[in-house]
Amino acid sequence: MALPHAIMTALLEDDMSGYELAKAFDVSVGLFWRSSHQQIYQELHKLADRGWLQCATVAQAGKPDKILYTLTEEGRDAMAEWVLGESRVQEGKDDLYVKLYNLSEDNANHLTAEISRRREHMMQRLYLYEKIRRRHYANPVSLPVRRKGVFLALLAGIRQGEQFLAWCDEALAMLGTIDEPVE
Amino acid sequence: MALPHAIMTALLEDDMSGYELAKAFDVSVGLFWRSSHQQIYQELHKLADRGWLQCATVAQAGKPDKILYTLTEEGRDAMAEWVLGESRVQEGKDDLYVKLYNLSEDNANHLTAEISRRREHMMQRLYLYEKIRRRHYANPVSLPVRRKGVFLALLAGIRQGEQFLAWCDEALAMLGTIDEPVE
DNA sequence: CGCCAATATGCAACCTTTTGCACAGTGAGC
DNA sequence: GCTCACTGTGCAAAAGGTTGCATATTGGCG
Numbered sequence: 001m002a003l004p005h006a007i008m009t010a011l012l013e014d015d016m017s018g019y020e021l022a023k024a025f026d027v028s029v030g031l032f033w034r035s036s037h038q039q040i041y042q043e044l045h046k047l048a049d050r051g052w053l054q055c056a057t058v059a060q061a062g063k064p065d066k067i068l069y070t071l072t073e074e075g076r077d078a079m080a081e082w083v084l085g086e087s088r089v090q091e092g093k094d095d096l097y098v099k100l101y102n103l104s105e106d107n108a109n110h111l112t113a114e115i116s117r118r119r120e121h122m123m124q125r126l127y128l129y130e131k132i133r134r135r136h137y138a139n140p141v142s143l144p145v146r147r148k149g150v151f152l153a154l155l156a157g158i159r160q161g162e163q164f165l166a167w168c169d170e171a172l173a174m175l176g177t178i179d180e181p182v183e
Numbered sequence: 184m185a186l187p188h189a190i191m192t193a194l195l196e197d198d199m200s201g202y203e204l205a206k207a208f209d210v211s212v213g214l215f216w217r218s219s220h221q222q223i224y225q226e227l228h229k230l231a232d233r234g235w236l237q238c239a240t241v242a243q244a245g246k247p248d249k250i251l252y253t254l255t256e257e258g259r260d261a262m263a264e265w266v267l268g269e270s271r272v273q274e275g276k277d278d279l280y281v282k283l284y285n286l287s288e289d290n291a292n293h294l295t296a297e298i299s300r301r302r303e304h305m306m307q308r309l310y311l312y313e314k315i316r317r318r319h320y321a322n323p324v325s326l327p328v329r330r331k332g333v334f335l336a337l338l339a340g341i342r343q344g345e346q347f348l349a350w351c352d353e354a355l356a357m358l359g360t361i362d363e364p365v366e
Numbered sequence: 367c368g369c370c371a372a373t374a375t376g377c378a379a380c381c382t383t384t385t386g387c388a389c390a391g392t393g394a395g396c
Numbered sequence: 397g398c399t400c401a402c403t404g405t406g407c408a409a410a411a412g413g414t415t416g417c418a419t420a421t422t423g424g425c426g
Binding site for chain 3: 397398399400401402403404405406407408409410411412413414415416417418419420421422423424425426
């Protein structure tokens with residue numbers, strides 16, 4: 001289970017509140033381990049209880065108070081240890097492919113539309129990836145070690161995305177040859 | 184949630200028992216929606232209660248009795264309806280990438296080993312995919328409609344797998360440039 | 367006969383994730 | 397003053413999934 005570690009990863013460099021964390025997630029580790037703000041708040045409590053995070057209420061000008069979380073030494077140690085553990089192969093779960101097992105003349109149009117939507121969604125995702133890449137990882141060879149790891153994760157996202165677009169095109173071409181049912 | 188529908192998909196062509204289903208899963212829909220036998224047995228009960236499956240105890244020679252499940256008309260209707268619904272984009276969750284966010288000299292060797300293991304695992308998976316492809320989907324254009332859908336799912340698996348292997352090689356090359364810490 | 371492996375089904379406890387809701391402070395605009 | 401949007405935190409219930417155990421039949425091997 002990686003959520004607590006994904007959260008601590010986000011806190012490696014910056015102290016953050018739950019709200020900030022939830023937003024930062026959308027453009028960093030969260031790209032590889034998504035979760036909702038409810039889950040994040042809950043997990044932050046657990047991590048603080050375990051002594052891996054420390055928290056402090058901070059007053060802000062023009063905004064409600066926030067609770068700032070800081071990674072403790074114990075937290076850093078736990079992270080280092082976790083990385084050295086076994087990680088299980090993540091098996092895919094995507095109902096799009098289950099639906100494809102049920103392809104028929106009746107639903108070919110619908111599935112075509114779903115794949116188009118997925119394609120569109122992935123294009124946006126790739127646009128985000130490329131923006132991050134250009135901004136922070138233009139020259140990967142010169143990066144410090146940790147950032148090289150982040151770059152590799154980003155690269156995996158980019159490659160997967162590009163591959164998915166190509167598959168969508170193949171799939172759409174094939175689905176285009178299926179005739180609609182006569183009414 | 185697609186588990187019930189993945190199960191019904193597996194029962195589209197053949198009636199099966201929970202045990203047979205669990206095994207069939209490993210080489211068909213289960214490739215895209217994995218689940219444990221416990222979950223399958225549980226779900227079969229629910230589906231039978233809902234009237235989407237019918238069950239019958241069957242005596243066997245040389246083996247314990249089994250409970251054979253058959254898709255009902257209601258079940259088929261529910262499937263057809265489900266395919267036409269919205270399916271949400273499946274966000275990836277893989278701790279390998281979270282771990283890469285924590286790359287350091289201390290864990291580079293470990294992560295190299297993990298990626299190698301993943302690569303090996305994916306090679307085996309691809310071998311299975313290719314075996315299925317050669318055996319059943321050598322000439323996709325001539326397939327009946329439903330089988331074309333299955334082929335497209337298979338193709339997605341193959342493409343994703345090949346892309347992953349290529350990424351592993353890139354990652355391993357980059358990790359190879361990181362020096363071990365001096366003891 | 368005893369033991370193991372394969373076939374076959376299932377419960378119960380637990381953990382994780384999702385869903386829907388609730389509350390409260392602040393600034394901007396009407 | 398009212399409403400809206402954004403910031404900020406959280407609970408509670410339900411659904412989904414994992415882990416570990418329990419049980420029973422049959423056939424094969426030593």
